[in-house]
Amino acid sequence: MKDLMRLTLAIDSDLMTTVRLTTGGLCSAAGLNLDDSEDCKVCVTESLLLLSHAGYTHAALYFGAENGIFVRVTGCGKPKPVSTASEDEISVALISALAEDATMEKREEGYEVSFRFHA
Amino acid sequence: MDDELLFAKYRETGDVAVRNQIVEKYLYIASVLAKKFTGRGVEYDDLFQVATLALIKGVDRFDETKGVKFSTFITPTVTGEIKNYFRDRSRLVHLPRKVAELKVRVKDAEKELTAENGQKPSAREIASRLGVTEEEVLSAYEAGGVVSLDSPAGEDGSFYDLIPSGGEDFERFENRDAVEAALKTLSESERALVRYRFGQELSQTETAKRMNVSQMYVSRLERKVLEKLKDYFGKGTA
Numbered sequence: 001m002k003d004l005m006r007l008t009l010a011i012d013s014d015l016m017t018t019v020r021l022t023t024g025g026l027c028s029a030a031g032l033n034l035d036d037s038e039d040c041k042v043c044v045t046e047s048l049l050l051l052s053h054a055g056y057t058h059a060a061l062y063f064g065a066e067n068g069i070f071v072r073v074t075g076c077g078k079p080k081p082v083s084t085a086s087e088d089e090i091s092v093a094l095i096s097a098l099a100e101d102a103t104m105e106k107r108e109e110g111y112e113v114s115f116r117f118h119a
Numbered sequence: 120m121d122d123e124l125l126f127a128k129y130r131e132t133g134d135v136a137v138r139n140q141i142v143e144k145y146l147y148i149a150s151v152l153a154k155k156f157t158g159r160g161v162e163y164d165d166l167f168q169v170a171t172l173a174l175i176k177g178v179d180r181f182d183e184t185k186g187v188k189f190s191t192f193i194t195p196t197v198t199g200e201i202k203n204y205f206r207d208r209s210r211l212v213h214l215p216r217k218v219a220e221l222k223v224r225v226k227d228a229e230k231e232l233t234a235e236n237g238q239k240p241s242a243r244e245i246a247s248r249l250g251v252t253e254e255e256v257l258s259a260y261e262a263g264g265v266v267s268l269d270s271p272a273g274e275d276g277s278f279y280d281l282i283p284s285g286g287e288d289f290e291r292f293e294n295r296d297a298v299e300a301a302l303k304t305l306s307e308s309e310r311a312l313v314r315y316r317f318g319q320e321l322s323q324t325e326t327a328k329r330m331n332v333s334q335m336y337v338s339r340l341e342r343k344v345l346e347k348l349k350d351y352f353g354k355g356t357a
Binding site (some may be wrong): 035039040096 | 147151152155159188191194195198199202203206218235242252253254257
């Protein structure tokens with residue numbers, strides 16, 4: 001897989017536009033059409049929302065290209081204790097509905113969401 | 120009544136009132152999902168309508184005995200319907216014209232704000248002025264080519280004819296400003312109620328669950344909040 005970009009950022013609503021635009025640019029570079037690029041943006045923001053609800057304040061994003069785009073979003077640092085938001089269920093179902101090979105796992109290095117869009 | 124019983128009752132009786140009860144309970148999912156797909160050239164209201172119809176159809180198709188939660192079942196169903204709607208509409212929507220129109224409006228807003236404030240505005244300020252998202256403003260900047268206001272735009276005349284007066288946008292901007300000021304006069308729990316009932320459009324029962332109070336309390340609080348807001352706006356316009 002060809003590495004496209006690695007990005008570490010604070011999970012802050014002020015940065016969401018930046019993340020969405022970056023994702024859109026990378027999707028275009030990976031050969032996705034406009035609809036799939038928009039869906040990928042939704043999945044990235046939903047993943048960050050899930051991490052935020054899980055108590056993470058920072059996230060690491062990895063974008064790779066291989067017949068489309070592969071995205072991995074991992075929570076960084078120690079999460080703050082939080083109660084689970086009921087919207088999480090919708091976020092998980094939405095990512096699963098839009099992307100392929102979507103996985104959500106709690107790992108030692110942090111909560112991780114990954115998914116793929118084929119070009 | 121819990122979900123399983125509600126669905127079983129609907130399955131057994133086919134009573135539309137029971138179906139409506141289920142739909143009302145899960146309407147927030149239609150709203151949440153419709154909001155997630157805004158900014159792609161289709162109004163929120165249209166998306167909400169599509170999502171709601173999908174929700175109603177989903178209630179008929181759901182089998183509560185399969186052990187899947189309704190919210191898990193309905194999210195991909197609604198998402199699929201919204202995507203179908205985009206696919207069908209994409210044959211009708213002329214995106215380049217839309218982008219070009221926005222680009223012209225962004226340029227105008229940039230000039231106006233520069234004149235008003237003596238410095239170049241940020242994307243956020245332009246977005247706020249035009250009632251669009253920051254992302255749409257940045258995308259309009261990215262869109263190539265300069266469009267003359269006199270260039271022809273379909274059969275409707277020139278782009279100049281297509282540019283709205285701005286009155287509607289200004290009104291929307293002013294309304295939002297007024298609502299934000301009014302919300303500041305409410306207590307935290309009152310603001311939570313407004314968020315759940317009028318932002319997420321949850322039912323009183325769902326709102327009560329989220330706030331950990333009774334439905335009766337929500338009903339009373341809602342009346343009080345509406346009175347307060349009515350008073351606030353009444354004084355403001357007197």
